[in-house]
Amino acid sequence: MSNVPDIKYLARLARLELTEDEERRLQRELCEFVELASALDDFCESEEIDCDVCCDGRLREDIAIDRTDGLLALSPSVSEGYVTVPLTVKEAAR
Amino acid sequence: MDNANERIARLSAALDRRELCARELVLDYLERIEQLDGNIGAFITVTAEKAIADAERIDAKRARGEEVSALAGIPFAVKDNICVEGVRTTCGSKMLKDYISPYTATAVQRLIDADAILLGKLNMDEFAMGSATDTSFFGVTRNPLDTDRVAGGSSGGSAAAVAADMAAFTLGSDTGGSVRQPAAFCGTVGLKSTYGAVSRYGLVSFASSLEQIGPISAGVGDNALVFGTICGYDKMDATTLRDFSFSFKGDASLRGIRIGVCNGAGNVSADVSHAVDTAGEILRSFGAKAFDVRLPDTDAALAAYYIISASEASSNLGRYDGVRYGYRAKEATGIDELFIRSRTEGFGDEVKRRIMLGVFCLNREGRDAYYKKALAAKRKISAQLDALFDSCDAVIAPIAPTTAFKLTNKKSRPVDIYRDDAFGVIANIAGIPSLCLPCGRDAEGMPVGVQIMGKKLSEPLLYSIGLALEQAIGGRS
Numbered sequence: 001m002s003n004v005p006d007i008k009y010l011a012r013l014a015r016l017e018l019t020e021d022e023e024r025r026l027q028r029e030l031c032e033f034v035e036l037a038s039a040l041d042d043f044c045e046s047e048e049i050d051c052d053v054c055c056d057g058r059l060r061e062d063i064a065i066d067r068t069d070g071l072l073a074l075s076p077s078v079s080e081g082y083v084t085v086p087l088t089v090k091e092a093a094r
Numbered sequence: 095m096d097n098a099n100e101r102i103a104r105l106s107a108a109l110d111r112r113e114l115c116a117r118e119l120v121l122d123y124l125e126r127i128e129q130l131d132g133n134i135g136a137f138i139t140v141t142a143e144k145a146i147a148d149a150e151r152i153d154a155k156r157a158r159g160e161e162v163s164a165l166a167g168i169p170f171a172v173k174d175n176i177c178v179e180g181v182r183t184t185c186g187s188k189m190l191k192d193y194i195s196p197y198t199a200t201a202v203q204r205l206i207d208a209d210a211i212l213l214g215k216l217n218m219d220e221f222a223m224g225s226a227t228d229t230s231f232f233g234v235t236r237n238p239l240d241t242d243r244v245a246g247g248s249s250g251g252s253a254a255a256v257a258a259d260m261a262a263f264t265l266g267s268d269t270g271g272s273v274r275q276p277a278a279f280c281g282t283v284g285l286k287s288t289y290g291a292v293s294r295y296g297l298v299s300f301a302s303s304l305e306q307i308g309p310i311s312a313g314v315g316d317n318a319l320v321f322g323t324i325c326g327y328d329k330m331d332a333t334t335l336r337d338f339s340f341s342f343k344g345d346a347s348l349r350g351i352r353i354g355v356c357n358g359a360g361n362v363s364a365d366v367s368h369a370v371d372t373a374g375e376i377l378r379s380f381g382a383k384a385f386d387v388r389l390p391d392t393d394a395a396l397a398a399y400y401i402i403s404a405s406e407a408s409s410n411l412g413r414y415d416g417v418r419y420g421y422r423a424k425e426a427t428g429i430d431e432l433f434i435r436s437r438t439e440g441f442g443d444e445v446k447r448r449i450m451l452g453v454f455c456l457n458r459e460g461r462d463a464y465y466k467k468a469l470a471a472k473r474k475i476s477a478q479l480d481a482l483f484d485s486c487d488a489v490i491a492p493i494a495p496t497t498a499f500k501l502t503n504k505k506s507r508p509v510d511i512y513r514d515d516a517f518g519v520i521a522n523i524a525g526i527p528s529l530c531l532p533c534g535r536d537a538e539g540m541p542v543g544v545q546i547m548g549k550k551l552s553e554p555l556l557y558s559i560g561l562a563l564e565q566a567i568g569g570r571s
Contacts, residue, residue: 005454014408014453015415016446017438026450032509033451036397040467043394043474061329070196076422085417088429 005030099313099564101262102168102320109156109167116149116156116167120211123169127213127260135235136245136254138174139182140214145169148211155209164319166209171261173252174215175222176307177296178202185298186218186230189414189421189440199296200331201265201307201324208323213261216251220442221411222269222300224248225515226504227276229444234501237280239540243498246276252310253280263312263320267297269305270399271493271518274530277310278543279498281532283317283560284310288550289525290335292321293328299410301403302333304522314531314560318342321553338551346558348380353559354387354486358517361392362495365536366544373490373533373544376566377559387489390478392516394471399519400512401455401468407445408452414440447508476524483549488559490546492517493530497540521547529556533567 007023007030018026068081075083108114124142131137152167172178175185177195184190198206206212219229227235227250235250237243238258245254249266253276256264266273268286277284285308292307299305309320322342328334355374357367374384416422416436423435441449455464482489495514505511521528527548532541544563546556 005450007450010450010453010457013457014446014449015412015433015437016441016449017434018446022446026447029447029508030451030454032507033400036509036512037401037464039391039393039397040401040464040471043391044467044470067196071418074193074196074419076416076420083418086426086428086432 005034100315101259101312102165102316105168105262106164106166116152116211117146119167120145120149120169120213123213123260123262126258130238130258130260133236133241134238134245134254134258134260135233136216136251136258136260137171137214138184138186138217138232138251141181141212145211145213152209152211163208163323165205165323167211168262169211169213170205170263170265171213171216171252171255172202172265173218173249173267175218175267175298175300176202176265177298178212178215181215183215183298184232185222186220186232187440187442187445188231191231191421193419195296197296199307200293200328202296204324205320216249216255216264218251219248220445221298221407222248222267222272222305223407223444223448225271225275225511227251228501228504229442231442236501237498239281240498242500242502243540244279244501244504246279246494246498248272248276249284249310250276253277253282253284256280256282256310256312259312263316264310265307265324266310267305268308268522269301269403270515270522273308273310274493274528274543274545275515275518277530278493278532278541281541281543282310282312283314283529283531284308285317285321285530285553285556286521286528287321287325287553288335288338288527290333291325291338291340291527291551291553293331293334295328295330299406301406302410303406304399304403314529314557314564315344317529318344318557340553342554342557344558344561346554348377348382348559348562351377351382351488351555351559352486353377353382353384354482354489355384356387356389356489356491358492358495361516362492363497363536365497365542366492366495369533369542370490370492370544373563376563377490379566380562385486387482387486389489389491389517389520390475390482392520395475395520395523396513396516398468398471398475399515399523400451401464402472404448404452405455405465406452408449408456411441411445411449416440444508472523475520479520479524479526480549488546488548488552488555490544493543493545494518497536497538497542517545521545526550527553527556529553529560531560531564533563
């Protein structure tokens with residue numbers, strides 16, 4: 001069982017930037033949580049763990065609603081009818 | 095303004111008799127919010143203009159002699175993670191502080207269709223993560239019965255608004271006790287229904303497999319009336335139950351009903367334990383058979399709950415990246431930096447902790463060690479509860495280990511705070527209904543809440559038991 005969380009790695013997965021103080025604090029808190037989670041060790045000892053979920057959910061009917069203007073209005077940055085983000089691809093140097 | 099348990103019924107009767115009109119009632123409530131909420135902090139947004147306009151429309155409807163529902167003209171408010179078109183939905187977070195919802199949640203729409211009048215949106219722990227309404231970006235919600243104490247959480251604003259009579263009733267959301275614990279702390283009545291009984295469409299997702307929207311009210315009858323309005327199948331939420339129907343007349347006999355009593359002795363305060371025992375004795379006097387039972391392993395339920403809810407939260411909150419909506423960090427120079435800085439600056443400490451925990455439980459190593467085990471535990475606990483409900487019709491238990499604590503007495507270690515949710519999470523883990531109502535006062539005069547759990551779809555029975563207890567104990571009054 002993994003019980004020493006690699007905080008830097010987890011923060012990268014969570015897309016969060018942590019200060020050194022926050023890393024130390026979260027390291028301690030996750031270790032404390034591991035202790036809390038150990039209650040499952042005995043409880044599930046004889047339980048067969050099967051995560052295959054049989055989904056009986058019904059997909060709702062697709063309804064196309066043109067809310068483009070409303071959705072664009074929610075975005076923090078819009079230009080010429082598009083949501084804008086910082087430059088992601090730079091032209092390769094020739 | 096009255097403090098009686100059946101607030102909606104009394105107001106509705108007064109409206110029907112033309113003793114007051116909806117406009118007057120709404121203005122009374124808005125004035126009360128203005129006077130009281132500065133010291134309580136229950137509301138994030140007040141929709142005064144719209145509420146007055148709606149009240150005038152409903153008064154005109156009554157004046158024309160049109161038939162109206164029992165909720166027509168009754169002012170209500172909703173937790174700020176439930177969407178209302180054109181109104182801010184912040185989830186108590188900087189991340190969504192300016193987000194205006196483009197659509198209305200089904201539960202709210204059903205109340206609006208019944209001519210209930212929305213007064214505004216209520217404070218909550220950020221993204222419903224917390225149990226004291228003290229992680230909100232908009233500040234803490236204080237308990238109206240003693241403003242040095244917490245209102246509970248995460249639906250603290252919803253419970254406080256009802257307790258202070260700043261709304262006739264409210265909606266909250268319950269992922270692991272978040273309707274019932276604040277209801278208990280503020281001396282109000284709260285329901286977490288059978289999973290799938292109430293549509294989650296328009297509820298901002300935290301832990302989708304566990305949460306339900308639920309009513310908070312002054313009394314049991316009011317609660318049943320609101321639940322009856324918001325429940326039922328919704329084509330917009332595939333998890334709603336197709337054949338769910340609800341009716342409650344309040345005249346069912348409890349003679350012969352089997353009540354399991356779990357007073358939590360050793361894990362809860364003497365006041366809480368005593369309140370559960372008292373509830374058992376009262377029900378015995380109504381002809382029920384009350385006997386001691388043991389709940390499934392609450393430590394395992396708690397661990398499973400936190401693993402599953404954090405895992406789902408880390409996935410659900412992945413959508414907040416500063417691109418399509420929500421907070422965007424300034425001056426990010428690349429897309430990765432934009433994501434990371436927007437999330438780092440937009441989320442508070444508790445939300446970051448839960449996301450990290452969820453990522454930990456779902457990563458390559460954690461998935462087998464934690465997540466899969468938690469799912470197995472969830473199934474085992476559900477099976478154990480099914481077996482328990484073969485021997486009894488309902489179980490009375492604590493919802494929290496203490497009554498509302500002082501703001502200055504909050505525990506410092508997150509895991510110690512999480513442990514206080516042990517009794518609340520069981521109903522969410524098993525998907526069963528649980529009704530929480532006040533059952534006496536502690537030595538310091540604060541209300542003590544108890545929960546009544548039953549098997550799936552047993553809401554009418556829970557309301558019957560709750561009504562009997564309320565009539566015997568006197569509820570809020």
